[in-house]
Amino acid sequence: MGCGRIAEHGFLADGRSAVLVDRAGSVNWWCPARFDSPSVFTRLLDDDAGHWVIRPDGEFSSDRAYLTDTLVLRTVFTTATGSVAVTDALALEPGARGHEVGLHSPRVLARVVRGLSGEVPLRLHYRPRFEYGRMVPHLVRQDDALVATAASARLDLRAAIPLRCEVGEAFGSFTVRAGETRHFTLAYAPAYDAGPPAVLDAEQVIDNAVAGWRSWMGLHDYRGLYREQVRLSALVVQGMTYRPSGAVVAAPTMSLPEELGGERNYDYRYAWVRDFSFTLAALWRVACTDEVNLRVGWLARSMGMNEGIVPIMYGVEGERDLTEHHLEHLSGFAGSRPVLVGNDAWRQRQNDVHGEALNAAWLMREHLDPMPPDVRQLLRAMTERAARDWHLPDAGMWEARDAERHYVSSKVECWTALDRAVRFGSHLGSEADVARWAAARDEVRRTVLTRGWSDRAMAFTAAFDTDELDASVLLMPLVGFLPADDPRMRSTIRTIEERLSHDGLLRRWEGDPAGFVICSFWLVSCLALAGERDRAGQLFERLAGRVNDLGLFAEQIDPYSGEALGNFPQAFSHIGLINGAGDLTDVDAGRHHLPPAPEWLIPAAEQSGRAAKVE
Incomplete structure (x- = not known):
């Protein structure tokens, strides 16, 4: 599918790194350790170099905007059978406000899918590729997470749907009806000496990011x-x-x-x-x-x-x-x-x-x-x-x-x-x-x-x-x-x-x-x-x-x-x-x-x- 045009992308940030996600729901860029660290999603530079897609299964149109005074992105997908909103945010430290925003990042990407009308079949494709797309990670189920490890990095995906795993990637299909939500988080941590990635609730990540960015803007x-x-x-x-x-x-x-x-x-x-x-x-x-x-x-x-x-x-x-x-x-x-x-x-x-x-x-x-x-x-x-x-x-x-x-x-x-x-x-x-x-x-x-x-x-x-x-x-x-x-x-x-x-x-x-x-x-x-x-x-x-x-x-x-x-x-x-x-x-x-x-x-x-x- 490719990652489309440069301007098709939205920008998320957490004070240490950034995510680029396109209007088709594909995360195409993330260097989670810091801005200039190796990426885990590199589709921006090669279609086979890693991405994480959540999008309707079939034809759709999309409309998107930042929530007011934030870098929290809301994309509304409309299909022939209904509409859903996908809200994306990089986590800020819980409770951080004003000039404290971004000083300590949990390094968690949260995605919340909410049904708006009718029902919408969706699909998820998770394909992490570490070291700028060089490395295919091992995927292992561990408690409630799908853990990807390779070299010095670890990613924990927590998904509110069943996932089917293949070598280095995972797939999921699900339907969301009006009023229903599905939560997803992807957490990063170095593989050594830092402990496991943070475990955060996706809704709380979104709410805290909204409050954090607005508090900074208020100053x-x-x-x-x-x-x-x-x-x-x-x-x-x-x-x-x-x-x-x-x-x-x-x-x-x-x-x-x-x-x-x-x-x-x-x-x-x-x-x-x-x-x-x-x-x-x-x-x-x-x-x-x-x-x-x-x-x-x-x-x-x-x-x-x-x-x-x-x-x-x-x-x-x-x-x-x-x-x-x-x-x-x-x-x-x-x-x-x-x-x-x-x-x-x-x-x-x-x-x-x-x-x-x-x-x-x-x-x-x-x-x-x-x-x-x-x-x-x-x-x-x-x-x-x-x-x-x-x-x-x-x-x-x-x-x-x-x-x-x-x-x-x-x-x-x-x-x-x-x-x-x-x-x-x-x-x-x-x-x-x-x-x-x-x-x-x-x-x-x-x-x-x-x-x-x-x-x-x-x-x-x-x-x-x-x-x-x-x-x-x-x-x-x-x-x-x-x-x-x-x-x-x-x-x-x-x-x-x-x-x-x-x-x-x-x-x-x-x-x-x-x-x-x-x-x-x-x-x-x-x-x-x-x-x-x-x-x-x-x-x-x-x-x-x-x-x-x-x-x-x-x-x-x-x-x-x-x-x-x-x-x-x-x-x-x-x-x-x-x-x-x-x-x-x-x-x-x-x-x-x-x-x-x-x-x-x-x-x-x-x-x-x-x-x-x-x-």
């Missing part, structure tokens, strides 16, 4: 434009947070293709420093500031004191070696190979990370006062690296795997690091340090304005001394490097929109196969800040309508077919929606995008030198 209010879309996106980003450390994964999946049948199929189950900055900005928008110390603390511990190239990404507990390898036994989504585990981008130099980290800290400065010593040490070290390394070529924020170049957005982010360090002033360094950082900042700016601009393209370009375009330069007004209504920036925005945009979706560069969602939201923000508020709002609404039926964004969208592409759901895309809505709200309220630094944060030497900055 995070947002009163700006597009409130419902923003709140859902905030919930999705929280669902992609590994709660024990505070790391946010780029996506819960791996190797979903940027182009069907193509080779750019990367593992996104890790945390990027770049995403960290935009995530904190998004949380700031939705009044979710209580977790700042957790997230900043994760960054400080993960980055430590590096003598070599600063890693741009980490495992969810701060691991650095994310060496990439191929899974040759998997056919890939829609035949898109290679299927990759790990991501060799961890080896790259990306000079943009300095600015992203400093900007995140600046946004959250009120919550870092007093500044923890490890955070201060980290920010100082990154500032010094920006001052020292800004002139070096790098792989750029799109992680080019060919030669390093002098990417303009990387230089701009080095400027951002130095600018925010100057704003922090004595909180980060001595007066001499700040003066030195200010001088380096202004040198970066002069160089970007000279070598990053192309008279032929009439735009700031991808890299120094080229005419190639890149949507990442739209960050320039968003970080305060240049006002959006500066003539050079207006020309850049216009040129990028004309040459890289189609049907409201903006590609990263010419030749990029699909629109990149967050870049499209950057365009929204730039238009709004440049005074084109009405057009920015229209573009936002077109983009916000590109989600799937559950409100979920992929990384990219084909501008011609509308097909969702890349890993799914994508934190970057949802963060783009939040920040885009926030920028529109700020513009309507007359708030400046980047307020000036308070005078007390700036040394006298910098205050008197403001007029001398190169324009």
Whole structure:
């Protein structure tokens, strides 16, 4: 049957891992130990690599939605003889509420089937395949559970129906009438030293997950434009947070293709420093500031004191070696190979990370006062690296795997690091340090304005001394490097929109196969800040309508077919929606995008030198 389209999937989370289940009732992805652990269901990448289906036996239609303010999914199946609802949730710790949600996961997937009308024959097919589909587990009946074991993993399936077992899989057929329910739970535990998997009641799992997610949502209010879309996106980003450390994964999946049948199929189950900055900005928008110390603390511990190239990404507990390898036994989504585990981008130099980290800290400065010593040490070290390394070529924020170049957005982010360090002033360094950082900042700016601009393209370009375009330069007004209504920036925005945009979706560069969602939201923000508020709002609404039926964004969208592409759901895309809505709200309220630094944060030497900055 296959797993259909990427956008057909719903997303469940528990603070450690995620499940993807399609609208036909098939669980096609679950890495139960944590986001980047080996999967037990891998149908997303190969039809034979494991799934768990509960669906009507015969023709049906389906309609689905999240229960309000939760990541609990309810799918209604309608057949010629009746209708049933299947409610799916990953268990949260019983009684966990607010900021405790997700800290301790029981690692249980619950499914409850409830008859709504008439009667509906259904079937169950359970086919676990451990280690990314490599291993067929042993199935053994033990008390009231069907236990699957292989290598270091164990799954206990408890089903309210009789099951027929074959080698490595189980089948069941049952009928549900109006008012009847059937309960199913699937619990994971490591095979050694952890005890057996948790035994939980499916109805209680659902009820507790509903209460837990709603309690978290109740702590995070947002009163700006597009409130419902923003709140859902905030919930999705929280669902992609590994709660024990505070790391946010780029996506819960791996190797979903940027182009069907193509080779750019990367593992996104890790945390990027770049995403960290935009995530904190998004949380700031939705009044979710209580977790700042957790997230900043994760960054400080993960980055430590590096003598070599600063890693741009980490495992969810701060691991650095994310060496990439191929899974040759998997056919890939829609035949898109290679299927990759790990991501060799961890080896790259990306000079943009300095600015992203400093900007995140600046946004959250009120919550870092007093500044923890490890955070201060980290920010100082990154500032010094920006001052020292800004002139070096790098792989750029799109992680080019060919030669390093002098990417303009990387230089701009080095400027951002130095600018925010100057704003922090004595909180980060001595007066001499700040003066030195200010001088380096202004040198970066002069160089970007000279070598990053192309008279032929009439735009700031991808890299120094080229005419190639890149949507990442739209960050320039968003970080305060240049006002959006500066003539050079207006020309850049216009040129990028004309040459890289189609049907409201903006590609990263010419030749990029699909629109990149967050870049499209950057365009929204730039238009709004440049005074084109009405057009920015229209573009936002077109983009916000590109989600799937559950409100979920992929990384990219084909501008011609509308097909969702890349890993799914994508934190970057949802963060783009939040920040885009926030920028529109700020513009309507007359708030400046980047307020000036308070005078007390700036040394006298910098205050008197403001007029001398190169324009």
